Amino acid sequence: MVNPTRGILYPARLPEFHRLPAPSAAAELVAWFWVPEWDIEPGRSSRQEIVAYPALNLVVDAEAVTLSGATTRMSHRDLRGTGWAVGALLRPAAVAALVDDPTALVDGERPLDASAADVGELHGSVVAAMGSGDGHRDRAVVTFARWLEERVGRIGDPARQANALMDVLMGEEAALTAEEAAARLAVSVRTLQRMAHRHVGLSPAAMIRRRRLQEAAVRMREQSDVDLASIAAELGYADHAHLTRDFQTVLGIAPRVYRAESNR
Known part of the structure; x- marks a missing residue:
């Protein structure tokens, strides 16, 4: 859940x-x-x-x-x-x-x-x-x-496939890459991209980045004893620095500062 x-x-x-x-x-x-x-x-x-x-x-x-x-x-x-x-x-x-x-x-x-x-x-x-x-x-x-x-009104197969795209990119045990998501859905990466733009407005890569940031924020709040490098590795970031850059770019705050503020 x-x-x-x-x-x-x-x-x-x-x-x-x-x-x-x-x-x-x-x-x-x-x-x-x-x-x-x-x-x-x-x-x-x-x-x-x-x-x-x-x-x-x-x-x-x-x-x-x-x-x-x-x-x-x-x-x-x-x-x-x-x-x-x-x-x-x-x-x-x-x-x-x-x-x-x-x-x-x-x-x-x-x-x-x-x-x-x-x-x-x-x-x-x-x-x-x-x-x-x-x-x-x-x-x-x-x-x-x-x-x-x-x-x-009535839901057809294309709409259900779009829902499956969201599940694969944002649900439990979600895909770490667009290529993995496309393979799970048995479509090409280009088809996956068209589906995402048509039904969400963002690229699959942008959706994956958003999910990882959300999960990173939850873990920083709830797992204060886990270091940032471990969180980065678990979520598929290349390294701690990659997580920090992504976090800073979207949220405008460094992960260590966010962790301190969220636990006050």
Whole structure:
């Protein structure tokens, strides 16, 4: 099972945060739903820093429905006041129903047309669920999942193959190289690259780098007695220096500094 804090750089700083599984009927469309809720004292803020999964997210909050693309760098959001969001980490099979070219959304986001009847229905039903008392998160997820099922429709073999690509690159015992991933899927490396760009917007190599960084961050937080060289070797980096360069480039912080800060 994927570590629930993978991708979250400072879990101890999170407000109330939940990851909920997708209902079985939507399991091919959503990896999981995530629901933060916060109530920050007036005049203060809470910065949440993320090295996000290489995937698209569909997010509903009190104001809008937003589709966010895959990212190539660390991102953050400053939370203020009182609020909530319900996000769906999309599996590749859901992407084509929401955007024609996911590469155009890399490191960006766009609101879905609120005037469209189905988008307005999604927003209204999730807002109503989140304000409905005990069990509100589960009700919001069920509503959200049902909307995605109707929007996407029948899942075909190409979409399932795209999901398999994500599993091979990001799941447990994931491939260490694009060549290994292509071999597991019985496709050429070029086909693998086309699939990744069409359904995620990033290259397979970029997805592999992101997974390794996420896993490195988790191990630095949770395995304080393991040296960085050992972590680098276990994750397929050429050496300790390679891990340090990758970490510094994407996160803007040295691994040893991150390890010290995350354990305060």
